[in-house]
Amino acid sequence: MVDKEDDNAPTPSQHFADAAPKGSVIFISAPPGFKNAVWGGLMSARAKTLKVQGVVVDGRIRDLAEHRGMQIPVFAQGHSILSQGAFLRPSEIGVPATMSTCPVVVHPGDIIVGDLDGVVCIPRDQLEKVVVYCQKHTTIDNHCMEDILQGATVQDTFKKRRGV
Known part of the structure; x- marks a missing residue:
């Protein structure tokens, strides 16, 4: 436009x-x-x-x-x-x-x-790399959700699952 x-x-x-x-x-x-x-x-x-x-x-x-x-x-x-x-x-x-x-x-x-x-x-040439990255971090976040729903704190969960 x-x-x-x-x-x-x-x-x-x-x-x-x-x-x-x-x-x-x-x-x-x-x-x-x-x-x-x-x-x-x-x-x-x-x-x-x-x-x-x-x-x-x-x-x-x-x-x-x-x-x-x-x-x-x-x-x-x-x-x-x-x-x-x-x-x-x-x-x-x-x-x-x-x-x-x-x-x-x-x-x-x-x-x-x-x-x-x-x-x-x-970018089309980055698609495979992005898919792998997303799969990895979706799995990590799914584990974080399980931990939090079972009573873990966000801080402890992030330290355990995300390393921060």
């Missing part, structure tokens, strides 16, 4: 919701400081027909009830009733994009995983 008045940025030949590959996760980066939504219910309807797995917006969305009703996972920094077209316009599709809140660059083909706690982006 770029400022609507930016005449120098490229313009895609198709709508970005139509360009999503089947089974993909759509990532949209809006410039910081804009208060309008860049994704809405109509776009989620199109994404659902394309069998998109989810949408991550570095910016704002609208039509929350529609996304939930369609049961398509949509993650965003916030929401707004203002539409995209009033302030922003799409620019490039399928290119690396830097998150506005941190120096993470999302590349086409990266693995994006989200749940109620948030969203992470995993």
